[in-house]
Amino acid sequence: MHTFSEENYLRAIYRLGLEGSAKISPTAIAEMLDNNPASVVDMLKKLSDKKLISYDKKKGAKLTDKGTKTAIEVVRKHRLWEVFLLEKLGYGWEEIHDIAEQLEHIHNKELADRLDKFLGYPDYDPHGDPIPKANGKIATTYKTMLLEVEPGGSCQVAAVKDTSVEFLQYLEKLGVGIGTRLKIIEKIAFDGSLTIQVGKGDKINVSKKFGESILVG
Amino acid sequence: MHTFSEENYLRAIYRLGLEGSAKISPTAIAEMLDNNPASVVDMLKKLSDKKLISYDKKKGAKLTDKGTKTAIEVVRKHRLWEVFLLEKLGYGWEEIHDIAEQLEHIHNKELADRLDKFLGYPDYDPHGDPIPKANGKIATTYKTMLLEVEPGGSCQVAAVKDTSVEFLQYLEKLGVGIGTRLKIIEKIAFDGSLTIQVGKGDKINVSKKFGESILVG
DNA sequence: ATAAATTATTAGGCATGCCTAATTTTATAT
DNA sequence: ATATAAAATTAGGCATGCCTAATAATTTAT
Numbered sequence: 001m002h003t004f005s006e007e008n009y010l011r012a013i014y015r016l017g018l019e020g021s022a023k024i025s026p027t028a029i030a031e032m033l034d035n036n037p038a039s040v041v042d043m044l045k046k047l048s049d050k051k052l053i054s055y056d057k058k059k060g061a062k063l064t065d066k067g068t069k070t071a072i073e074v075v076r077k078h079r080l081w082e083v084f085l086l087e088k089l090g091y092g093w094e095e096i097h098d099i100a101e102q103l104e105h106i107h108n109k110e111l112a113d114r115l116d117k118f119l120g121y122p123d124y125d126p127h128g129d130p131i132p133k134a135n136g137k138i139a140t141t142y143k144t145m146l147l148e149v150e151p152g153g154s155c156q157v158a159a160v161k162d163t164s165v166e167f168l169q170y171l172e173k174l175g176v177g178i179g180t181r182l183k184i185i186e187k188i189a190f191d192g193s194l195t196i197q198v199g200k201g202d203k204i205n206v207s208k209k210f211g212e213s214i215l216v217g
Numbered sequence: 218m219h220t221f222s223e224e225n226y227l228r229a230i231y232r233l234g235l236e237g238s239a240k241i242s243p244t245a246i247a248e249m250l251d252n253n254p255a256s257v258v259d260m261l262k263k264l265s266d267k268k269l270i271s272y273d274k275k276k277g278a279k280l281t282d283k284g285t286k287t288a289i290e291v292v293r294k295h296r297l298w299e300v301f302l303l304e305k306l307g308y309g310w311e312e313i314h315d316i317a318e319q320l321e322h323i324h325n326k327e328l329a330d331r332l333d334k335f336l337g338y339p340d341y342d343p344h345g346d347p348i349p350k351a352n353g354k355i356a357t358t359y360k361t362m363l364l365e366v367e368p369g370g371s372c373q374v375a376a377v378k379d380t381s382v383e384f385l386q387y388l389e390k391l392g393v394g395i396g397t398r399l400k401i402i403e404k405i406a407f408d409g410s411l412t413i414q415v416g417k418g419d420k421i422n423v424s425k426k427f428g429e430s431i432l433v434g
Numbered sequence: 435a436t437a438a439a440t441t442a443t444t445a446g447g448c449a450t451g452c453c454t455a456a457t458t459t460t461a462t463a464t
Numbered sequence: 465a466t467a468t469a470a471a472a473t474t475a476g477g478c479a480t481g482c483c484t485a486a487t488a489a490t491t492t493a494t
Contacts, residue, residue: 005481027441039482041443046480057442057489089331102323108316114306222451244471256452258473263450274459274472 002052004105007074008033009043010052011104013061014071023060069136073112076132078104079125080115086126086178087119093126094163126178128159128215146182147194147211154183158217167213174198182216219269221322224291225250226260227269228321230278231288240277286353290329293349295321296342297332303343303395304336310343311380343395345376345432363399364411364428371400375434384430391415399433 002010012032016024026040033040044061047053052067063071081103085096113134116122123139124130130139143158157180160167171177175198185203186195192208219227229249233241243257250257261278264270269284280288298320302313330351333339340356342348347356360375374397377384388394392415402412402420409425 003480025441026443035481036483037442038444038484042481089328089335091327091331095325099323099325099328102325103320106316106319108312108319110308111306111316114308118306220450242471243473252451253453254472255454255474259451 001107002070005043006047006050006052007070007105009040009047010063010067010071011074011078013053013063014068014075017063021060024062025060029061072132072136072138074104076134077106077112077115079129079131080112080119080122082125082127083119083122083131084115092168093160094165094168096126097163124159124217126159127163128161143215143217145212146184146196146214146216147192147208149182149184149216151184151187154181155216156181157214159215160213161215162213170210174204175201176214182214218324219287222260223264223267223269224287224322226257226264227280227284227288228291228295230270230280231285231292234280238277241279242277246278289349289353289355291321293351294323294329294332296346296348297329297336297339299342299344300336300339300348301332309385310377311382311385313343314380341376341432341434343376344380345378360432360434362429363401363413363431363433364409364425366401366433368401368403371398372433373398374431376432377430378432379430387427391421392418393431399431 009029012029013024016028016032021028026037026044029044030037030040044053044055047061047067048055051064052070053061053063055061078100081100082096085091085099086093091099116131116134122131124143128143132138145161146155146157149155157176157178159178160171176182181199183197184194185197188194188205192211193205194208194211195203195205197203226246229246230241233245233249238245243254243261246261247254247257261270261272264278264284265272268281269287270278270280272278295317298317299313302308302316303310308316333348333351339348341360345360349355362378363372363374366372374393374395376395377388393399398416400414402414404411405422409428410422411425411428412420412422414420
């Protein structure tokens with residue numbers, strides 16, 4: 001079994017890999033984990049010894065198959081717990097991440113699968129990120145951004161990409177939450193902003209940034 | 218916030234206190250936590266410094282109000298998670314304890330209360346132990362043992378006190394699970410055994426030990 | 435190409451929380 | 465009361481995982 005810290009490193013390396021960084025360096029990892037590069041070098045050595053990563057000063061860190069498997073399991077648990085916290089316990093978007101960071105390290109062979117079943121095998125977490133399946137497969141098709149919906153089209157809010165307090169307060173003010181039906185009335189070419197209708201309510205204008213921050217399904 | 222280890226010590230001291238041991242000694246704690254008395258002495262010093270316990274060689278360890286509060290919170294979380302694992306995720310009695318030992322250390326202000334609400338404010342965990350309420354109050358009325366039901370009486374299985382594989386396999390063989398209705402036909406004075414009817418099925422004879430291992434509500 | 439800046443690494447340290455072995459204290463038995 | 469056993473404590477050590485400061489290697493800019 002791996003320690004919390006090891007799992008956090010694997011997850012960080014995994015995420016950096018997804019971001020397509022050519023080289024995953026100690027500095028980049030330290031930044032993501034909010035710790036010191038010197039500490040990272042120590043840990044990379046340890047993860048190398050355990051064959052969870054390969055590390056080379058030139059090439060940076062790379063997850064081995066074993067390391068990738070572990071990282072995906074952690075990500076799977078993280079996202080499943082996020083769904084649980086939001087849907088079952090009623091937490092807000094902004095609160096679930098920190099708790100899921102703790103829950104993702106709970107060790108039990110069947111836990112992820114049982115949780116997955118209990119939650120109805122969700123495909124995406126509340127931030128719109130795909131939940132790895134039990135076999136390790138991950139959907140590559142992200143949900144589409146509100147911005148990509150054609151004028152005249154209608155959709156439902158599925159997730160948010162931005163979890164800042166400002167954005168969430170704004171959403172609340174507008175009466176927008178998960179499941180809210182949105183109709184795209186018009187796209188303004190000038191600044192990329194959108195005119196949308198919230199439910200059966202008012203037509204409002206929202207910025208391009210807003211349109212990029214909401215995922216719909 | 219306290220470390221996992223600190224919380225485990227507080228919980229151990231709390232449990233030893235409930236068992237009514239006159240003196241809670243390093244040796245007793247070491248035994249409960251399956252570690253070394255020397256390690257315990259170290260930790261008792263640390264917990265004393267943090268005003269979570271008082272420790273005196275003569276009087277042993279005692280939780281302060283602050284320590285008691287923390288211990289009860291941990292116990293509350295432990296038992297709520299046990300209910301969750303059994304009722305929602307479908308784990309068996311024997312599996313939930315180890316996972317709850319991990320989950321009890323998840324830190325979040327609202328978590329216990331939200332979980333409590335989600336589970337419908339259960340009063341007892343699947344082992345029949347009372348779940349401390351949000352205000353720290355703990356029911357003193359334990360569920361009654363099957364053995365205490367009068368002949369002619371009927372009841373439903375609420376929890377089990379024994380979680381050995383042998384017992385649980387026996388229960389399964391008999392078709393007894395949580396919620397199973399049991400009718401007490403007769404008590405045998407000779408050996409304290411019971412004749413019971415399982416559901417609408419057969420009348421069977423079970424030992425005194427069996428009657429003590431099942432709690433009914 | 436060389437200086438300056440950035441990044442990686444090493445060395446030494448520290449807190450946590452455990453260990454073993456040795457010692458002191460306390461309790462028990464004769 | 466004294467020997468013996470048991471419990472508590474101290475001392476020293478170890479692994480984990482973090483830190484700072486110093487140094488080495490690499491990049492970037494001029």
